[in-house]
Amino acid sequence: MIQLSQLRHAYPERTLYIDRQHGHPEYTFLHFFTSMKLTYNGRNIVTEPHSVIIFRPGTPQHFESDMPMVHDWIHFHGDLKPFLQNTNLKLDTLYYPSQTNFITELTRELETEFYNARANRDTLIQLKFQELLIKLDRTVSGESEPVFSxxxxxxxxxxxxxxxxxxxxxxxxxxxxxxxxxxxxxxxxxxxxxxxxxxxxxxxxxxxxxxxxxxxxxxxxxxxxxxxxxxxxxxxxxxxxxxxxxxxxxxxxxxxxx
CATH class of the missing domain: 1.10.10.60 (Homeodomain-like)
Structure with missing residues (x-):
């Protein structure tokens, strides 16, 4: 079971500078709509738009943008292993999903559930988070569903x-x-x-x-x-x-x- 602590969907920033030399105490899920300057595997790189990464607790994080940007982000803790066991997703790994609309939509739904104390909130959060990871795994594995208007x-x-x-x-x-x-x-x-x-x-x-x-x-x-x-x-x-x-x-x- 995982516990969300903070999250936002399609969150805008005029600029962004994050330098967590000792990482974050919780897992960090990030989806950047725009290119970002990111330290990854010891190298400074500029990502392509719509990159995704899940940092494990304690992994050093350095990313920045000197331009207006938008991103989905989730901080959470708990036992992530059951959520990943049937996927090929790896932590601290940069991905470029072929589709990303579902990330923002599911983050929005998670945000709504998290900030509203409604019946069965925790159950829905677990299910929606599982859906997020499964769909992410599909897209990065080339099994994404075509999107039509x-x-x-x-x-x-x-x-x-x-x-x-x-x-x-x-x-x-x-x-x-x-x-x-x-x-x-x-x-x-x-x-x-x-x-x-x-x-x-x-x-x-x-x-x-x-x-x-x-x-x-x-x-x-x-x-x-x-x-x-x-x-x-x-x-x-x-x-x-x-x-x-x-x-x-x-x-x-x-x-x-x-």
Missing amino acids: TEITENFRRLRGEMFVSLQEKWPVERMAAKVGFSKSRFYNIYKSIYGVTPTADLIEARINSAKNMLLFTGKKIEDISYLLGYENTTHFIRQFKKWTGCSPAVYRKKQQS
Whole structure:
């Protein structure tokens, strides 16, 4: 368990000069939005923007900026080992995450929880801090999630909702892509990045799940279910259902009812 002592998100400074020759008594998490002059591994370096480092207690710290700068910072103490054991993150190590928006957002959420005595505050702090380290580990390991604008994600959400309530309609990828204003290939890549599955596979799974519900909770014939879900013929529906579930619709209905 860790205990926060001080923290700020997107904290502005006109200039900054920190020279802790004997380090800080607590862990220090730093995310610099701008370049910083930093003593690192015995060398004076100028970092690239959006560098991140977690200093262990007692590690000498020297960083400065003679220009206006912004940073996220957290001082904390406690047992950090359980938070790091499933990551490849190392202390006193400079990182350049491919994405950093989540750092500021999670630091903001931690700050809000820390300075407001609300129910389950400590539990949320532990979870959000763990999330911060896991996402940091992903980004520095090259496993970051693509970031899309709110408009794009909302358009894709609406499209997906329209598809799922109109399963009887034909939904070729070209039609899906046109709905959100992207080329077929660009649409395909964005959809898979957001939902973790191809648009075609997502649509098939939605149809199969709908078929399962109708098989279990209605007395509809398999031919009718096939038609209601947009299949051109029952044979195609049965073949696809069996591929996804391992059994035919008739066998699935019989097994579940028994």
